[in-house]
Amino acid sequence: MFEKTNRVGIVVSLYYNRDAKKIMKYGDCLYHSRKMRYLVLYVNQDDVDALLVKLNELKFVKEAYPSYFEDIDFNFVGNLWEK
Template sequence: MFEKVNRSGLIIYLYYNRDAKKLQEYGDICYHSKKHRYLQLYVPTEELDDLVERLGKERFIKKIRRCHIQELETPFVGNLYRNEENVII
């Protein structure tokens, strides 16, 4: 059916909010902050370097940052419940 595609996130700061529509062809827009004029764009990881280079040449983009959420460790070790024995009063 569907294959899982590894994607990476980009935070793209814009000069004007009206230019957000132009970025829909590059990937999936997950979030767009109209007040702070940035958006979060998810693109395939294989195309990330080429895409950052192409987007860096666009005049309507102020700044591009990469998301580092993939680098965080997600398996949490330990118990979330508080032990009554280990509490010091």
């Protein structure tokens, strides 16, 4: 029926906000911070490495790196216990 595709967020820092429209063609824009001049793209996990190289080569991109959301441990059982 439907197959789940793994998606990864890419954080793209920009020099100017006016260039955000040019970035949105590479993936789905999840969030755009106009004050801090960055946006978060969602792309397929298979395309991440090639897309990071391509985004870092663009002259209006300051930096592009993958989101580390998948590396966070969400098992909080016992971590919040006060002694």
